[in-house]
Amino acid sequence: MLIFEHSSKGRNGAPQSPVEKASVTDIPKNLLRKNSAALPEVSELQAVRHYTRLSRKNFSIDTEFYPLGSCTMKYNPRACNTLAMLPGFLNAHPLTPDQQNQGFLACMYDLQSMLCEATGMAAFSLAPMAGAQGEFAGVAMIGAYHNSRGDFDRKEMLIPDAAHGTNPATAVMCGFTVREIPTLDNGDVDIETLKQAVGPQTAGLMLTNPSTLGVFERNIEAIAKVIHEAGGLLYYDGANLNAILGKIRPGDMGFDVIHSNLHKTFSTPHGGGGPGSGAVGVAERLIPFLPLPTVAKEVTREEGLENESYHYLTAKDCPQSIGRLSAFMGNPGVLLRAFIYMRFLGREGMVRVAEFATLNANYMMAEAKRRGFTLAIDQRRASHEFIITLKNEARDFHVSAMDFAKRLLDLGYHAPTTYFPLLVPECLLIEPTESEAKEALDGFMDALEQIKHEAETNPELLHAAPQTLPVKRLDEVRAAKQLDLAFKPGASV
């Protein structure tokens, strides 16, 4: 039932707003609204009950194991939320003068510094509001860098075929053309093809390492050399940073620019699809181009005492910047949560993230093999995620990866990522994260094994799944053809 269907004309909750409506007769009539907006009229209790009930129709990390590959669904510590919502932060107007905003700015400056250290980059901007915007900033900086050197013909971005869809979409948004580079069966980039592809038109290469195939790119140094010798720059898509945090840094691998999804690696909540953060880090030569604003620290001496203060840098300070990406500076509430999480972990905790994420993934991969599943890439270490291909099951029993996914929901597990990467047929991309205990991993593997058995004996059970959730499989064709995107009073589905 929709909130609109709980509505009764004339019902109003409203101790939350001014009780009387002030006069607006000074506003010319033709600029005024004629009829009230058709919003629901419900009591506060009705709204609270409705949305609490809706929340219970969701799977979430707090309620289920959520091994969604490429998304790093780790535990979101509650303290990060509580402390980011202290009134001192919530009531800060974004244009408050810097001097009156020092507590917040100090957190942002520290976050920039910690991200530099964790990734091996020279400077960071927290401005991008999600991974895709971080990519945009990174690719735009590559363009700005070439242009600043009068190198105007570098218009082609190289992207491995295993990449996230955002990579090519971003490159095109920034005015580049895209050239795909194939991936070898062992998961590494086809470096011979790459050598043929580079030239004076090459702007750069966008790479995820470990790749979306769940393996570490072993030839990274050779790749960096090929790109740099051709005059291009190397872009690091930080989607999989969780796998290597504290073990190897993108800066040390030769990357010139990276974005980090703070909502993955640094545990800010996914919130049903955002808000995220795609902070960007750069090597020395790209610092002038960082998106604005960034936060700087100033140390002054007064009567022998050191005074630290923080301020925003804007276009006046950084004339070569690619510019602003939002009205203020990214998603500060998200940035605060990432800052708190990093301070929880500290330098020793960073390394453990990668260690236990990798331990969990390799353990599950070994278990999958032991239980008779086919791995997309055999004989290699898993990073923090790995891929099962169900092509044999699909061929023999006419069940798809989607059927497996839906049946998992029935058994109380969120499904892994399905049908990505596109290179692997009927695939499940499984990422357990470091915060899951062995029991959860074993329970999931038992469920997967059970489903495999069901596929052999009773495939109908898979086709009909899920059976235990609020709805059964939904008609996506109907949704796309008979578009119903908003409730209109009087109309029904």
Add this chain to the structure above:
Amino acid sequence: MSEVPSELKYTESHEWLRVGDDGLITIGISDHAQALLGDLVFVELPEPGTEFVAGDECCVVESVKAASDVYMPISGEVVEVNESLVDEPEMINSSPYDNGWLFKVKPSANELDELMDADAYLAEIEE
């Protein structure tokens, strides 16, 4: 097994062409292509009167899982489009070679010989 009518011409990007008595060429997407795309939910047709060069993107067919460009197989002017697809895009699934045609073109050059015949196309999609 996909249906591949022998009297039509084909492209590698899965368009088919039928030469009419009036010299106009009717274009659609093959049975094989519609099967790959799955249930179609939307078609974005070209504007009649628009001139295209062979290889131009001229039309988009969209299913739940994919949106695919249709490439103009020959150079010419679009003279008529299949308006009934706006409400019933599923006709491309049910009748790719008849009711599911996309548009008609008045060709500006003779490029038909460069296209595949049914046997060649069949070999292509069986690969």
Add this chain to the structure above:
Amino acid sequence: MPFIPHTDQEITQMLAIIGADSIEDLFDEIPAHLRAAVMQAIPPGMTEMEISRLMQQRAEQNTKAVCFLGAGAYQHHIPAAVWEITTRGEFYSAYTPYQAEASQGTLQLTYEYQSMMTALTAMDVSNASMYDGASSLAEAILMAVRANRKSKSRKILLPTTVNPVYRQTAYTIVKGQQIELVEVPYDQTTGTVTLDQIKQQQDKQGGDITALVLQQPNFFGCLEAVDEITDWAHENNILLIAVINPLTMAVLKPPGEWGGNAHVDNNNNGADIACGDGQPLGAPMSAGGPYYGLLCCKQALVRQMPGRIVGRTKDLDGKEGFVLTLQAREQHIRRSKATSNICTNQGLVVTASTIHMAIMGAKGLENTAAACFANNNKLVAQLTAIDGMEKVFSATHFHETVLQFDDLAEDNCVADILAALMKKGIIGGYDLSLHYPELGHALLVCTTEMRSEEDINAYAKALQEVLCSLNSTQTAALSETA
């Protein structure tokens, strides 16, 4: 170890299954000479108690002054229930609803959001949100260029009454696409953009314009002549992009109803695309975010819409349910041909905003917006009663107003006055000198429903004192030089 559950025994068992001697072995594919050293610049880990202390201290360092600052972010009351429900783990720690059956909560809520936003804006379609108001304007411009096939110029008219940081953001995001953003100056008397100025700019640009942006209320708080300008745009095959503050739409004519006074085809009424920042509907100011961008359009443009959209459909049993729809437009399928690279949006803030709108209802939002308007009138009346303070523009103001300091000496600036007010516990407004130097010593003040009679009186009193002391120092300085 923080947030890692493994016991020593489990680690041993797991390594045995893997066939590795140590966790370190799992990283043996990484070249040894590239391995990271200890990260000295990151401090050691802290306990929850220690972090709480640190964060409390830092939160305390931020000012508690009374806020008369707007300029794109507004302090409104948010019912306590809103964020209580929003931060339930089931909303907070879920991800994008790719598995529809296991995400009906988020999906239905998003559908309800789309319904409420279309009701508020009187537009046909809303998406599930963009990042913020500024980036949603950029996406609206990209969308208009894709949608307006009758126009070839890729020129967008962008009046300077549109929020300056929105204009900067739009420029950053669209400049890779050969799109030209053409400024239109505002009328210095009214504080709005006039049709004459728009037409002049159109002529200068050769006539073919793809879209025109119009902000209501505009950055100065003034109300633009939306009907007249919308009709003109449509007569000239120009798409109209509305930038709105959604809270004010509870009282003001919504973008879907703009125009329609003249001899224009009735179906063509209304803005073609509406965007703006959803912050005034349930998001705390929070130093700049997270907020969310609203983006709505006419039905005909739905396939040009970027970002996620939820649709209502049926399941196998015919039961109502919700799914992400029109996904073929998006980057994970369409890759380099996607309508935008956006994937993550601002889901959790939209959750809050939906609950906020449900609890407030149209009546609550109307009363709130009307109180903002009335309070602003009170503030402006009090401040302009002070000697040397003038209201600059003649157009009707909603809840922000530009004031000028007439008698300020050359070497004084608005920043000094704001600093002095701050010492008295008042954030006095937004200094316009950076973006609008032509206005001289000008200040943009804002009131919301949260500013009480006492707050307003306190501001007037403080400003009077600040100006007095400034005058006496000036007089003193003058007599010294004399």
